[in-house]
Amino acid sequence: MTDIDTHDTDTPDSGAQRAGFAAIIGAPNAGKSTLVNRLTGTKVSIVTQKVQTTRFPVRGIAIDGDAQIVLVDTPGIFTPRRRLDRAMVASAWGGAQDADVVVHLIDAASHIASEGKTGTAADRKSAEDTETIIANLKATQQQVILALNKIDGMRRDTLLALSHTLFESGVYSEVYMISAATGDGVDDLKSRLAMAMPVGPWLYPEDQSADVPMRVLAAEITREKLYLRVHEELPYAAAVETTAFDEKADGSARIEQTIYVERESQRPIILGKGGQTLKWIGQKSREELIELFDRPVHLFLTVKVDARWQESRALYAQFGLEYDV
Known part of the structure; x- marks a missing residue:
């Protein structure tokens, strides 16, 4: 529902194809991945209880009439502290600058809570990140669409x-x-x-819903299951790399992945008693990969301790992130 309307009243030519890019930006946990998945009608981005789960721009493809909208789900924008943080924030702003239209998504409930006594530290941090985004948008003089999210039950x-x-x-x-x-x-x-998409031919086939390499998508699905299972025990000190993705003669896929953690004490958290936690992660990931790829999948997971995994150029390259930022 539009409450402050300065819409362009021009309407696209009937039957003229339109295609372009729409970037979704916002503070961590604003709901960007959920929105992109909703707009495309399929699973494109991972969604967990944890903030900052999107680490690189994910392209989802939505169709509305004669328009093809390439949605760029960007990492949450926050104050960076580490190399990975800087790469994620740079990636988010890069996605916004290259888009035909930008949507700034704000968690309305959290933003309002941050102004009252019931607001949590997370609410206040989200509000601070939002103010930083607004300040940066002012500096670039880029006009954007504001979307207030999570309005359920709000006055x-x-x-x-x-x-x-x-x-x-x-x-x-x-x-x-x-x-x-x-x-x-x-x-x-x-x-x-x-309506904001420029006139031009579609950029992707009509039946394609995402532009994410299969090996990257596979790694993201496993990382989602990892956080779903151990989100209370494991901080963000974990990454998943697809080290092998082989198409077999029988039509199945053989996927090898490595889960990296920073400390030896984190390894047993992922393994679980008798390896049961890792088995659960692998099973849930494999089930979703079978559905996504529409073929049998053989998934093999390994857990490695590497205190410097965030300095790995290979991991940054896998996700299309700039290393030297």
Whole structure:
């Protein structure tokens, strides 16, 4: 639903193909991956309880009428401390600068909570990251669409007050209120993004829903299952690398992956008693990979301790991240 409307009233020519890029930016855990998955209608980005789970721009492909929207799900933008942090933030801003339209997604519930006594440290950090994003957008003078997410159960007057406050920053051309989880308001946003696409031929085949290399997608699926299982015990000191992806003569895929942790004490957390945790991660990952690839998958996982995995150029290259930032 559009509450502050400065929409372009021009309508696309009927039957003219349109195609372009829409970048989704925001603070960690704003719901960017959930929104991209909702817009494409399929699993493109991993979604977990943890913030900062998206580490590189993921391209999901959505169709709306004659328009093809290539959605760039960027890593959450936050204050970077490590090399990986810097690479992720640089990747997010790069995705925004190269897009035809930018959507700034904000967790409305968290943002409002940050202003009250009930707000958590995470709420306040998210609000700080949002202010940083707004300041950077002001500096670039880039007009963007504001999407207030997670509006479920929130009072309309509260949402309107928040939208007006943010709109006064001068950064946004319009505001949408959505719930990426339920789909409320998402179709309106999708239609707006379709209108923003430039006239031109589609960039991908009609039946393609994502532009992510299979070996990278496989690594991301396993990393998602890893965090789903041990999210309370394991910090962000873990990565998954697909070290082999072989197409077999019988049509199946043989995938070898390495899970990297930084300390020896983290290894038994992933293995679990009698290897049961690693077995669960492998089983759940394999089940989803079979569904995604529509073929039998043989998955082999290895856990390695490498205190300097965040300095591995190979891992950065796998995800298309700049190493020297």
